[in-house]
Amino acid sequence: xxxxxxxxxxxxxxxxxxxxxxxxxxxxxxxxxxxxxxxxxxxxxxxxxxxxxxxxxxxxxxxxxxxxxxxxxxxxxxxxxxxxxxxxxxxxxxxxxxxxxxxxxxxxxxxxxxxxxxxxxxxxxxxxxxxxxxxxxxxxxxxxxxxxxxxxxxxxxxxxxxxxxxxxxxxxxxxxxxxxxxxxxxxxxxxxxxxxxxxxxxxxxxxxxxxxxxxxxxxxxxxxxxxxxxxxxxx
Amino acid sequence: xxxxxxxxxxxxxxxxxxxxxxxxxxxxxxxxxxxxxxxxxxxxxxxxxxxxxxxxxxxxxxxxxxxxxxxxxxxxxxxxxxxxxxxxxxxxxxxxxxxxxxxxxxxxxxxxxxxxxxxxxxxxxxxxxxxxxxxxxxxxxxxxxxxxxxxxxxxxxxxxxxxxxxxxxxxxxxxxxxxxxxxxxxxxxxxxxxxxxxxxxxxxxxxxxxxxxxxxxxxxxxxxxxxxxxxxxxxxxxxxxxxxxxxxxxxxxxxxxxxxxxxxxxxxxxxxxxxxxxxxxxxxxxxxxxxxxxxxxxxxxxxxxxxxxxxxxxxxxxxxxxxx
Numbered sequence: 001x002x003x004x005x006x007x008x009x010x011x012x013x014x015x016x017x018x019x020x021x022x023x024x025x026x027x028x029x030x031x032x033x034x035x036x037x038x039x040x041x042x043x044x045x046x047x048x049x050x051x052x053x054x055x056x057x058x059x060x061x062x063x064x065x066x067x068x069x070x071x072x073x074x075x076x077x078x079x080x081x082x083x084x085x086x087x088x089x090x091x092x093x094x095x096x097x098x099x100x101x102x103x104x105x106x107x108x109x110x111x112x113x114x115x116x117x118x119x120x121x122x123x124x125x126x127x128x129x130x131x132x133x134x135x136x137x138x139x140x141x142x143x144x145x146x147x148x149x150x151x152x153x154x155x156x157x158x159x160x161x162x163x164x165x166x167x168x169x170x171x172x173x174x175x176x177x178x179x180x181x182x183x184x185x186x187x188x189x190x191x192x193x194x195x196x197x198x199x200x201x202x203x204x205x206x207x208x209x210x211x212x213x214x215x216x217x218x219x220x221x222x223x224x225x226x227x228x229x230x231x232x233x234x235x
Numbered sequence: 236x237x238x239x240x241x242x243x244x245x246x247x248x249x250x251x252x253x254x255x256x257x258x259x260x261x262x263x264x265x266x267x268x269x270x271x272x273x274x275x276x277x278x279x280x281x282x283x284x285x286x287x288x289x290x291x292x293x294x295x296x297x298x299x300x301x302x303x304x305x306x307x308x309x310x311x312x313x314x315x316x317x318x319x320x321x322x323x324x325x326x327x328x329x330x331x332x333x334x335x336x337x338x339x340x341x342x343x344x345x346x347x348x349x350x351x352x353x354x355x356x357x358x359x360x361x362x363x364x365x366x367x368x369x370x371x372x373x374x375x376x377x378x379x380x381x382x383x384x385x386x387x388x389x390x391x392x393x394x395x396x397x398x399x400x401x402x403x404x405x406x407x408x409x410x411x412x413x414x415x416x417x418x419x420x421x422x423x424x425x426x427x428x429x430x431x432x433x434x435x436x437x438x439x440x441x442x443x444x445x446x447x448x449x450x451x452x453x454x455x456x457x458x459x460x461x462x463x464x465x466x467x468x469x470x471x472x473x474x475x476x477x478x479x480x481x482x483x484x485x486x487x488x489x490x491x492x493x494x495x496x497x498x499x500x501x502x503x504x505x506x507x508x509x510x511x512x513x514x515x516x517x518x519x520x521x522x523x524x525x526x527x528x529x530x531x532x533x534x535x536x537x538x539x540x541x542x543x544x545x546x547x548x549x550x551x552x553x554x555x556x557x558x559x
Contacts (some may be wrong), residue, residue: 007321015321022257080319080379083283084336210469233287235246 001086004094005101008068012102019066021060021108028056033113042123043224045114046131051202053110053135054195055167058171061139062163064099065146066156069225074154088229096140096147103139107132127204134201137214138194144221151228170194206229236261236417239283241291244277244441251277253441254291259434261386264413266432267373267421270542273419276316279389282419283313293385306453309338316392318376323364326356326375329364330382339383346382354408364382369396377405380539381412388412390420394427406431413483425538439542462501462509463489465526466517476520478500480512496525 032049039048048054072078088194111132114123145166150159174193179184188194197210244252252274267275280286280416282293284307288421292299297440298306307482321329330347339346351357354374359367364375373396380388394402409447412418422428426437431448437445437452445452466473477486484501489498503509510527517524532535 003332006334006335007324010328011321011323075319075322076315076317077319077321079280079285079313079315079317080333083285083311083313083315084333084334085305085310085338087305233285234413 001090001094001098004081004086004091008095008098008145009101012098018065018102021063021102023111024051024127025057025106026109029110029113032083037094037117042114042117045117045123046127046202046204049110050128050131050135051199054198055171057135057139058142058167058194059164062141062146062160062167064102065143065150065163066160067150068095068147068159068198069151069229070154070156070159074156082229083148088226089220091229092147092225096144096218096222099143100136100140100229104136107136107139124204130204130206131201133196134210137211138198141194141214141217141221142170144218144225148225148228150223151225178215200226214220236263236296237419238294239291240276240284242278242281242288242293243290244274244281244286245289251287251441252281253444255438255441256291257436257446259417259419260455260500261417262414262419263434264409264420264432265440266428266435267419268423268425268428268538269438270423273438273542275438276391277441278438279313279316279391279419282387283311284308285313290391308384308515309383311387311389312380312382314376314380314388314390314393316395317421318372318377318379320364320375322363324362325361326351326367327360329375334382334505337383339487341383350378355404357506370401372445373397374401374405377408384416386416388416388418390418392422393420394403394422394424402427420457423456437538437541444541460503460507460509461526461529462503462513463498463526464501464513464524465492465496465498466522466524467496468522469519472520473497473499473522476516476522477513480509480516482507482509482512493525498526 029049032052033045036042036044037047067080072081081090108173111128114128117123118125142163146159146163149162149166150156153159153162170192173189174196177189177193180186180189194214197207197213200207200210240256242252242255243250243379243512255278257265257475267278271277277286281288282295282300283363285459287301294300296308296310298310300307311522321332324332327347330351331343334343334347338559348357351360356371356374356378359371359375364372368373373393380390392411392456394405397405406427406530409418409420413431413433420428420431433448434445435445435447435449435452464477470491474486474488477483477499480501483501484504485502489500489504492498501509501513510529513527514524
């Protein structure tokens with residue numbers, strides 16, 4: 001697992017993928033921090049920066065995972081992984097942790113303006129930390145979904161667009177709940193929505209159910225990916 | 236070392252492997268021979284655990300590849316048909332990754348250096364794999380399979396893409412590896428298999444059609460004893476004289492090859508040498524022999540005969556009859 005983790009992490013930063021994703025997100029973080037500073041209150045860091053960044057992060061995350069297994073399948077390098085004395089579980093986990101590490105680095109980087117602001121003001125660190133933690137959770141769930149989708153296809157483009165589709169759906173699904181005439185349907189849609197799961201974090205609510213939700217989503221999709229790799233042997 | 240039992244693989248309704256069984260002792264080099272799509276790669280992929288068989292089992296070093304995959308995989312070094320290389324890595328980075336992935340316990344630096352010297356890639360260590368030529372990529376693939384000195388090496392077409400000098404080098408390398416390792420290599424190049432392997436299994440359409448040493452295969456299949464003779468003289472006299480030689484079972488006239496010169500195919504009983512009686516008969520009548528060769532089957536012909544199954548064997552006798 002560590003071998004795969006190291007290799008994946010390396011490949012994020014020897015190819016432009018890691019840098020491009022980080023650069024785009026940092027630029028957007030910069031913009032939202034700027035607008036918070038215009039307002040002149042660090043209170044808005046959680047609600048203004050991180051909650052606006054939710055949608056952009058969801059758009060960028062599919063790029064991080066699109067080549068995960070697609071490229072291995074296309075170049076037949078999966079033969080090396082699957083014939084090595086390593087379980088499919090550790091292969092998947094290694095890849096997932098590497099992408100989560102990249103996203104984690106981006107999240108830490110996003111805190112730089114907040115740290116700078118703390119020299120001049122007293123931001124509410126508990127609120128910010130909770131929000132960053134929440135961002136990391138939905139990110140992890142989204143990365144797991146992306147890795148799963150990339151294990152379904154040999155084409156990075158198909159994996160990226162497929163993951164975009166799912167990610168957009170998860171962002172807007174709570175908007176359908178208003179339209180759903182049925183109350184149970186509305187509840188389920190709300191329950192599924194990453195947006196309504198994440199928003200409480202930006203308001204300073206540490207929602208245990210949401211933590212479990214995101215972690216479960218990640219676990220389920222990692223499990224499915226491992227099964228998918230295993231099942232390829234039986235085709 | 237390797238025991239393959241009743242291996243069957245179906246892709247939907249397509250039967251890729253049909254009840255293949257064989258066992259391999261330690262220190263044998265087995266050549267897997269067959270035309271494209273015969274099931275060579277599928278068999279290798281199953282032995283290495285990349286694919287699962289529909290039926291049957293494989294044990295490597297006593298460990299079943301399905302029940303105890305980790306132990307079985309530890310004992311195998313595999314070079315797939317397309318070497319599994321990461322183009323964005325240097326050779327050193329790649330081998331170091333594979334070393335860790337395979338959980339090799341040997342001293343890392345020395346072990347990698349030793350293997351690189353063996354396959355002669357030590358001067359390419361810091362090159363990006365993407366920039367290597369096909370031959371070097373193939374060698375990096377072989378190096379990767381050798382990491383950890385696994386007792387079993389499975390090499391799918393190891394010399395593809397190499398130049399003639401490299402091919403000889405790699406063949407010698409495989410030969411020397413065969414002293415300590417059990418090697419399975421696949422190829423559709425006959426001389427290669429003939430030169431390197433102790434044992435050959437010929438597969439066609441997912442089934443084993445022949446199994447033996449290179450010599451025994453050629454011998455078994457060339458039981459018929461055939462001589463091609465070119466003689467000058469009157470056609471019918473020649474024919475009757477040849478037919479009259481004791482031990483000759485069948486004489487076929489292959490036609491006039493030069494003015495007044497006829498070629499005959501003379502077939503005799505098993506393991507009789509017809510060359511001397513034919514010479515004696517010709518000397519008796521003062522018919523000059525302008526050419527004579529015994530048509531022992533080469534491995535190439537054996538192979539074509541085996542895999543040609545329905546096509547060539549049926550077609551050949553018809554042609555012969557037409558020639559008569």
